[in-house]
Amino acid sequence: MARMTMIEALRSAMDVKLGDDPSVIVFGEDVGYFGGVFRCTAGLQARYGEERVFDTPINESAIVGMAVGMAAQGMRPCVEIQFADYVFPAYDQITQEAARLRHRSNGQFTCPLVVRMPTGGGIFGGQTHSQSPEALFTHVAGLKVVIPSNPYDAKGLLIAAIEDPDPVIFLEPKRIYNGPFAGDPHGKSVPWSAHPAGDVPEEHYSIPLGKAAIRRQGSAVTVLAYGTMVHVAEATVEQTGIDAEIIDLRTLLPLDLDTIRASVAKTGRCVVIHEATRTSGFGAELIAEVQEACFWHLRAPIQRVAGWDAPYPHAQEWDYFPGPDRIARALQQAMEA
Amino acid sequence: MADISSTPQDSGSSSRRDETATMSSRQGTRARLQFPHPPARPDQKADFSAIVVPEAGILPVPPLDIDASGCRELAVGMVRVLDKNNRPVGPWADYLGDLSADRLRLGLRDMLKMRAIDRRMLNAQRQGKTSFYLQCTGEEAIGCCFQRELSQGDMNFPTYRQQTLLVAADYPLEQLMGQLYSNELDPLKGRQLPIMHSARDYGFFSISGNLGTQYVQAVGWAMAAALTGTGKIAAGWIGDGATASNDFHSALLTASVYMPPVVLNVVNNQWAISTYTGIAAGKSETYAARALGYGIPALRVDGNDYLAVMAVSRWAIERARQGHGPVLIEWFTYRAAAHSTSDDPSAYRPRDEARAWPLGDPIDRLKAHLIARGDWSEERHVQAEAEILDEVTAVQKAVEAHGTFVDPQPISPAEIFLNVYADMPEHLRRQRQEMGY
Ligand SMILES: Cc1ncc(C[n+]2csc(CCOP(=O)(O)OP(=O)(O)O)c2C)c(N)n1
Ligand SMILES: [Mg+2]
Numbered sequence: 001m002a003r004m005t006m007i008e009a010l011r012s013a014m015d016v017k018l019g020d021d022p023s024v025i026v027f028g029e030d031v032g033y034f035g036g037v038f039r040c041t042a043g044l045q046a047r048y049g050e051e052r053v054f055d056t057p058i059n060e061s062a063i064v065g066m067a068v069g070m071a072a073q074g075m076r077p078c079v080e081i082q083f084a085d086y087v088f089p090a091y092d093q094i095t096q097e098a099a100r101l102r103h104r105s106n107g108q109f110t111c112p113l114v115v116r117m118p119t120g121g122g123i124f125g126g127q128t129h130s131q132s133p134e135a136l137f138t139h140v141a142g143l144k145v146v147i148p149s150n151p152y153d154a155k156g157l158l159i160a161a162i163e164d165p166d167p168v169i170f171l172e173p174k175r176i177y178n179g180p181f182a183g184d185p186h187g188k189s190v191p192w193s194a195h196p197a198g199d200v201p202e203e204h205y206s207i208p209l210g211k212a213a214i215r216r217q218g219s220a221v222t223v224l225a226y227g228t229m230v231h232v233a234e235a236t237v238e239q240t241g242i243d244a245e246i247i248d249l250r251t252l253l254p255l256d257l258d259t260i261r262a263s264v265a266k267t268g269r270c271v272v273i274h275e276a277t278r279t280s281g282f283g284a285e286l287i288a289e290v291q292e293a294c295f296w297h298l299r300a301p302i303q304r305v306a307g308w309d310a311p312y313p314h315a316q317e318w319d320y321f322p323g324p325d326r327i328a329r330a331l332q333q334a335m336e337a
Numbered sequence: 338m339a340d341i342s343s344t345p346q347d348s349g350s351s352s353r354r355d356e357t358a359t360m361s362s363r364q365g366t367r368a369r370l371q372f373p374h375p376p377a378r379p380d381q382k383a384d385f386s387a388i389v390v391p392e393a394g395i396l397p398v399p400p401l402d403i404d405a406s407g408c409r410e411l412a413v414g415m416v417r418v419l420d421k422n423n424r425p426v427g428p429w430a431d432y433l434g435d436l437s438a439d440r441l442r443l444g445l446r447d448m449l450k451m452r453a454i455d456r457r458m459l460n461a462q463r464q465g466k467t468s469f470y471l472q473c474t475g476e477e478a479i480g481c482c483f484q485r486e487l488s489q490g491d492m493n494f495p496t497y498r499q500q501t502l503l504v505a506a507d508y509p510l511e512q513l514m515g516q517l518y519s520n521e522l523d524p525l526k527g528r529q530l531p532i533m534h535s536a537r538d539y540g541f542f543s544i545s546g547n548l549g550t551q552y553v554q555a556v557g558w559a560m561a562a563a564l565t566g567t568g569k570i571a572a573g574w575i576g577d578g579a580t581a582s583n584d585f586h587s588a589l590l591t592a593s594v595y596m597p598p599v600v601l602n603v604v605n606n607q608w609a610i611s612t613y614t615g616i617a618a619g620k621s622e623t624y625a626a627r628a629l630g631y632g633i634p635a636l637r638v639d640g641n642d643y644l645a646v647m648a649v650s651r652w653a654i655e656r657a658r659q660g661h662g663p664v665l666i667e668w669f670t671y672r673a674a675a676h677s678t679s680d681d682p683s684a685y686r687p688r689d690e691a692r693a694w695p696l697g698d699p700i701d702r703l704k705a706h707l708i709a710r711g712d713w714s715e716e717r718h719v720q721a722e723a724e725i726l727d728e729v730t731a732v733q734k735a736v737e738a739h740g741t742f743v744d745p746q747p748i749s750p751a752e753i754f755l756n757v758y759a760d761m762p763e764h765l766r767r768q769r770q771e772m773g774y
Contacts, residue, residue, distance in 0.1 A: 029609075029610075029612065030610050030611045030612055032372075033378070033611065033685060034610075034611035034612075034684060034685045037610065037611075037679070037680075050372045051370065051372075054372055055372075055611075055612050055616050056616070057578075057581030057616055057617050057619075058548055058549075058578045058579050058581045058582055058609060058612075058617065059581040059582055059583065061583055062581070085546065085547065086547060086548075088547070089549075089582065089583055124468040124469070125530070126528075126529055126530035126533065126546070127528070127529070127530075127546070128530070128533075128545065128546025128547060129530075129546065278768070279764065308753060308754070308765075308768050308772070309757070309764060309765055309768060310753045310754055310757045310765070311528070311757070313527060313528045313752070313753050314468070314519065314527055314528060314529055314530050314531070315519035315523070315526075315527025315528070315747070315748055316527055316528075316747070316748065316750045316752065316753050319750035319753065319772065320750075320753055
C-alpha cells in the first residue's frame with residue numbers, strides 16, 4: 001500500500017494500464033511533456049514514450065475524434081480534457097459518435113475510450129473552471145458516467161473505465177484532488193494521506209462500474225451524493241448528529257438502483273445532493289427513480305440540494321456552493337416532514 | 338559452390354522471402370508519427386536558431402485591396418520597421434510618414450503603464466489579495482498600439498492576454514483593479530474571473546474562458562456592422578495555441594465567404610501553457626500563411642517592434658474600414674512571463690529563454706528609438722517609470738480600500754441571480770429567497 005492523492009492514484013491507474021496493455025494510449029492538452037496542468041500524467045511520457053503519451057493541439061473535438069478513430073480500431077485511448085468546462089467542442093464527437101458507434105454499426109465498430117476531465121467548483125475558478133456537466137452526459141444513451149470521491153476509488157474506477165468495452169466519461173472532482181473537503185473553505189485542509197481512502201495499492205485492481213458505496217450506515221435518512229459532495233455530506237451529518245445513511249454513487253450511469261432502493265426502503269427518507277445547477281440536474285433523475293422504486297416506503301418528500309440555476313460565480317463562490325448549511329436544512333426538512 | 342549448395346528447400350525459402358518482400362512493399366514501411374518538439378527544454382540552452390529574423394524594411398506595403406494570392410512574401414516573411422540602430426526603414430516606415438514625438442511617447446507610456454500594472458497585480462496575487470492573475474510581459478506593443486489605431490465604436494474580441502487594449506483605451510484603472518479584487522468597484526459584480534474583463538464602451542467584448550469562441554463572433558459583429566452600415570470594424574484576437582480550435586477555422590471560413598470588415602489577429606507568443614507552438618502549427622509555415630488557403634490576405638509582423646505594429650495595424654484597419662474585407666495578422670512575439678499565476682514555466686522551458694528571444698523587448702526597443710530620435714533619454718525614462726508606477730500604486734491603494742480577497746467587503750450574493758435573464762423567472766426568484774436575499 002502507498003499513500004496517494006487522487007492525482008497520484010489516477011496517474012497510477014494510467015501507469016498500470018499503459019504497462020499491462022499496449023493498446024492503451026494517453027493524450028490531451030499539456031498532458032505529454034509537462035504531465036497535465038493538474039499533473040495527473042506527470043512522468044508517464046518519460047516512462048512510456050511519445051507514441052503512448054503525447055500533447056495535442058487545443059482542440060477538444062479533435063482529441064475525442066482521434067480517440068474515436070483509434071478506439072474503433074481496437075486501441076484504448078484515455079484522453080484528458082483540461083477542464084470539464086472545455087469539453088463542449090467535443091460534445092458532438094462524444095454524444096453523437098462515441099456513444100452510438102456500437103449501436104449504429106451493429107457491433108462492427110465499438111468505442112472503448114475514456115474521457116477524463118476535472119469537474120466541479122471550490123477553487124475560485126469562476127464560470128469557466130467550475131462547472132459540473134454530468135447531467136449533459138447521463139442524458140445520452142451509450143455513455144457510462146463515473147465520478148470518484150477518493151483516491152482508492154479513483155484508481156480502481158479508472159482502471160475499470162479503461163478496461164470497459166464502451167465509452168466512459170470520467171469526471172474528477174478537482175476540489176478533492178489533494179484532500180477531502182468538508183465544505184468549509186476556511187476550515188483546515190486535510191491531505192489524503194490523513195484519510196483511509198488515501199491508502200492505494202500500487203498494483204492493478206478495479207472497482208466495477210455501476211456499483212455505489214455506502215459511506216456511512218444509518219437508519220434515519222438516505223443521502224445520495226457523489227464526488228466532492230460525499231465529503232460535505234459526511235461532515236454535515238457528523239455536525240447535525242442525524243443518523244443518515246450516505247451513499248456515494250460513484251457511477252451515475254448505469255446507476256446502482258439496488259443499493260439506493262434497499263437504503264430508502266429502510267430509512268423512508270431521502271436527500272439528494274449535487275453541485276451542478278438544479279433544473280434538469282442529475283438529482284431530478286435520482287428523485288424520479290427513488291419515487292418510482294420506493295414510493296410506498298417514503299415518509300417525507302425527497303429533498304434536493306443543488307447549485308443555484310445561475311452561472312457559477314467567482315467572488316460569490318461560497319454563496320453558490322451547496323454547503324453544509326443548506327444540506328443541514330434539507331436533512332432537517334426530510335426528518336421533520 | 339553456391340549453385341551446388343542451393344537446395345530445393347533453400348530456393349523455397351527464398352521464394353517465400355520474395356513474397357514477404359512484395360507484401361511489405363505493398364503495405365509500405367511502418368508509418369511513423371511526428372511529435373513536434375520545442376527547440377529547448379529546461380535542462381538545455383535556449384535556442385532560437387531556427388527562427389529567421391529578416392532585415393527590417395525589406396517588405397512592401399501592399400495595396401489596400403490586395404488578394405491573398407499577392408500576400409505570400411508578407412505571410413511567410415516578417416514586417417519589421419526598426420533596424421539594428423533603432424531607426425525606421427523601408428516602405429512601412431514611409432507609409433507611417435513623420436510621427437510626432439508625442440505619439441511615440443504615448444506608446445511608450447502605455448506600455449510602461451501596462452508593465453507597471455502587471456507587476457503590481459502579480460504582487461497582489463502573491464499576497465493573496467486576488468485569486469488569479471496573468472501577465473502579458475513582452476507582448477505590450479501589440480495591443481497597446483493596435484488600440485490607439487482603432488476608432489471609437491470599433492470592437493475588439495480579445496483573449497485574457499489583451500489587457501493592453503484596455504490600458505490603451507484609457508479604461509479606468511479603478512474598474513480594472515476593482516474586478517481584480519472582486520470588490521464593489523468591479524463592473525462585473527464578482528461574477529467573472531479577475532482577468533476576464535468586459536468593457537463595451539471601451540471597445541472590449543466580454544472575455545470568455547473558452548478558447549477560440551470570440552474569433553468567429555468577431556466575424557459576426559463585423560457582418561452586423563456592415564449590414565447596418567455603422568462604418569465600424571471588428572478585431573478578433575487569438576493566441577497561437579488556440580488557432581487549433583474549431584472556431585478559428587470557422588472564423589476564417591466565414592470571413593472568406595462574406596468579406597466583412599474584420600481584422601483577425603493571431604498573437605504568436607511561441608507557447609500555449611506548456612505546449613510548444615509547433616503543436617498548433619504542425620507543418621504550416623506560419624499562422625499567417627494558413628489564412629492564404631482561405632483566400633484571406635495575411636501578414637506576419639515583428640510584434641515587439643512598436644512601429645511595425647503601428648504601420649500594419651493602421652493599414653489593416655484602413656483596409657477593413659474601406660470595405661476590402663478581412664485580413665489576418667500574425668504578431669510574432671514571446672510570452673516572457675509564466676502563463677498565469679498557476680503556472681511555473683521552468684518545468685517545461687529553459688529559464689533564460691526570454692532573454693534569448695531574438696526580437697528583444699518592445700519597451701526597450703521603442704525607448705531606444707526615441708533616444709535615437711533625440712526625443713527621450715535614460716533619465717527621462719527612469720523618471721517616467723517611477724511616475725507611472727506611483728500613479729498605478731496610488732490607484733491600487735484607493736481600490737484596495739474597497740476590499741480585497743485578504744480583507745473582503747463582499748459583493749451581495751444576490752448578484753448571482755441578476756442578469757441571468759432580462760426578467761427574473763419565478764424559479765430564480767424562489768431560489769434567491771431560499772438563499773436569504
Ligand atoms: C476550449 C478550451 N480548451 C482549453 C482551455 C485551457 N487553456 C487556457 S489557456 C490555454 C493555452 C492557450 O494558449 P494560446 O492560445 O497560445 O494563448 P496564450 O496563453 O499564449 O496567450 C489553454 C489550453 C481553454 N481555456 N479553453
Ligand atoms: Mg500562446
